Amino acid sequence: MRNKIKWGIISTGHIAQKFAEALAILPEAELTAVASRTIGKVKEFAEKYKVPKSYGSYIQLANDPEIDVVYIATPHTFHLENAVMCMRKGKSVLCEKALTINAEEAREMVRVAREENVFLMEAMIPRHIPLIKKSLKWIDDGKIGEVRIVKASRCARGEFSDESRILNPKLGGGSLLDLGVYVISFVFQVLGKFPIESVGVSHIGHLGSDEQGAALLKFDKGEIADLTFALRTEAVNDAYIFGTKGYIKLHDLFAVPTKASLFVNKEEVEIIEEPIIGNALNYEAEEVMRCMKKGLKESPFMPPDESIKIMEVMDKIRKPWGLVYSNDLKYKN
Ligand SMILES: NC(=O)c1ccc[n+]([C@@H]2O[C@H](COP(=O)([O-])OP(=O)(O)OC[C@H]3O[C@@H](n4cnc5c(N)ncnc54)[C@H](OP(=O)(O)O)[C@@H]3O)[C@@H](O)[C@H]2O)c1
The missing domain is CATH 3.40.50.720 (NAD(P)-binding Rossmann-like Domain)
Known part of the structure; x- marks a missing residue:
């Protein structure tokens, strides 16, 4: 190369x-x-x-x-x-x-x-933000004990025209695919495994797409994820990883955080603060180039098989909502 x-x-x-x-x-x-x-x-x-x-x-x-x-x-x-x-x-x-x-x-x-x-x-x-990787190391180091609950929110309060792709079902609009994908992907990143149960609720807005929603996932050892996502709601977008000994907080905006805290016995015992370099998209571009230079066809940090699993979970969550995209119909028969 x-x-x-x-x-x-x-x-x-x-x-x-x-x-x-x-x-x-x-x-x-x-x-x-x-x-x-x-x-x-x-x-x-x-x-x-x-x-x-x-x-x-x-x-x-x-x-x-x-x-x-x-x-x-x-x-x-x-x-x-x-x-x-x-x-x-x-x-x-x-x-x-x-x-x-x-x-x-x-x-x-x-x-x-x-x-x-x-x-x-x-x-x-x-998946590629150094601060997130470092804070997840607190789990590997046993600082919070066994992970029991992951709680994360990824909401945006936007003013979107009816034509914008964001809420337009003809363009795949809706909060689950736009922002829910972040919180679901984050849980997989934390736990390194896929749920055994996934359920969700949503509010379908006037354009026929999900303006906001919530999902609960359950994992094999009883771990639970409690996730929210929205497109017209102002919220605090923190993420928490609660364990048997303590917990980790990724401060708002957890998906591109500049601060992570470790709490043990409800006391903040460690903090990592780190600026985001560039606009954050550079981290994923760097990962692509690192893999390509090594001849890798998949990144270990965001493997395609995991992206498939994330889509499977989102399919399962939205099925009861009756939210069907035109692309879904191509696979009906
Ligand atoms: N990683 C992130 O932080 C992040 C943030 C925002 C969005 N995204 C993702 O990036 C994708 C694009 O989002 P965006 O916010 O950039 O959307 P956007 O501003 O609406 O841009 C989408 C572009 O897609 C092209 N396009 C092709 N067919 C189209 C059609 N039928 N209708 C409208 N546009 C069409 C258009 O470019 P041309 O007219 O030039 O062909 C349009 O400018 C989405 O999948 C979204 O989830 C990621």
Whole structure:
């Protein structure tokens, strides 16, 4: 592999722009091309972020032989189609969360990655934040005893237009896939295993998507996770890991924290404080490049099989809500 890794970005939306900013601080990364459905938007993006090549269609970027890895930043409904298109052209892929709309799609994406022997990872920032990794070491060191309960919230109070992808069911909108995915993924990161029971409730808003929800997961040794996620609610987004001897608090915003506290006998006995470098997306980009340079096709910190499990849990949670996305119907028969 060449020294610099050449990135392409699919879409010019909100997070695509943040990702371009993230790559700019990584010396081993080169943002080579960006693609949009609209030529005007892509030209503007390319100029702003100094991207040498801009394409007015996604397939043109997938066909560019110079590109090593593609960051997919379209609404979740298009992740499978976009990722498969790139992987079939031999590109590695970093795909935004939620990896897909449902587990069936996730299995298909992972199947293609393995068939093409390319790297694939879901973009899940908390998996790569050094402060989170360090605070989870308190568990390995026995500081809180056995983990019994994990409690986490990932809520945003947004003003979204009816057309925005955030609440639009046609674009996979809703709090579970947008933010619930973080808290579910976090529990897996903490416990390193998958639940034996998963239930959830939600409020379905006027557009037909889940504006907010909660999930309870139970694990084999009786551990329980209590999770909330919302798109129109101001909340404190801490995470707690409660054990038999003490507990860990990842302070708001737990998914990109700058402070973690260890409590024993209700006293704060240790604190880790650390700034986030860049806008945090750089951590996941670094992990992709680390893996690619080593020839790894999967990251041990966010393995594709785990992304499939996360989608399975989300499928299970939303089934009783009657919330069916058009992508779900493709797998009905
Ligand atoms: N990791 C994070 O912190 C984070 C944060 C926000 C979002 N995300 C994830 O990133 C993805 C994109 O989110 P976003 O907030 O960036 O969305 P966004 O601002 O709405 O941008 C989505 C982009 O996707 C492209 N697109 C392709 N087909 C589309 C369609 N039919 N309707 C609308 N857009 C379409 C558009 O780019 P072109 O017009 O240029 O083709 C659009 O600008 C989602 O999966 C989301 O969950 C992750």
